[in-house]
Amino acid sequence: MDDLIFEELTLISARQNSRFKNWNRLNTTQGIKKQGLLIIEGLRSCLTAIEHHVEIVTILFSNDSMGEYIFEKVKNWIFRKKFNYNQIFRLAPGLFNAVADVKNPQGIIFIIKKPNLVNLANWLSSNAAVFQAKDKQIKLALFDQLADPGNVGTMIRTAHAFDFTGIVLSEGTVDPYNPKLMRATMGSLFALDLISLNSHAELANLAKQYQLQILISDLDGEPLPEFKLDSTFAGFVLTIGNEAHGLSDSIKQIADHNLTITMPGDAESLNAAIAFGIMAYHLNQSHEIGDLK
Secondary structure: OOOOOHHHOEEEOOOOOHHHHHHHHOOOHHHHHHHOEEEEEOHHHHHHHHHOOOOEEEEEEEOOHHHHHHHHHHHHHHHHOOOOOOOEEEEOHHHHHHHHOOOOOOOEEEEEEOOOOEEHHHHHHHHHHHHHHOOOOEEEEEEEOOOOHHHHHHHHHHHHHOOOOEEEEEOOOOOOOOHHHHHHHOOHHHHOEEEEEOOHHHHHHHHHHOOEEEEEEEEEEEEHHHOOOOOOOOEEEEEEEEOOOEOOHHHHHHOOEEEEOOOOOOOOOOOHHHHHHHHHHHHHHHHHHHHHO
């Protein structure tokens, strides 16, 4: 294949097409589980996926001026990666919009292999020494039985913005590959390691073994503005609990610090994603100030 030409890509325009039906099913959790594939929509999200070396199976373009414009921007990369015409398709705008499942699709979709989560013990065994050699702190966020995909997606995007290392997901937390959650991350899902946790007891043992501080957010802890990270530790695990029920007693019992966001107003609590953002910002500032000393 000497060159890629937009008009020569296979055009799919019928809703009865079997490929289209399979791609469209990836907008459901059941479809994702059955096929082991995910949809990434939009140029920014696709570029993040490329940067972090996800396994791309198929590339779709909308059969319109926007799709052709994006195609011309990325076709040299497609050529270098040796994709062939059996992996690249044009979709009629109505079909493309259905697969994209967003109000204003941006003309490009990647179909990728669903990455597997790695267990926390295995992740630390593989990565802790690397961080130590680089004199860099491990920064993990633990989402403990969080149920709202929009909240978790926003929190993952926030964790990416504040240079967290990975996201630890306890049993009972929403599936990280829920379509609504993935859209909320704007591609950040692929910039962070996704890590599973078997139990709070496992977390306690691993935190002790690898010198990680367990930080939680609750209403009756030490004021967040007064807290400073202890640089003698290898890192920390910032834990956010269920939106309705908060943190379980088992995680409270193993926490090193219970931090409270001081609020001068009368609101009883903050949205989980907002609380996480405030804490992530403060910990980032605390870490940077510590580095300057």
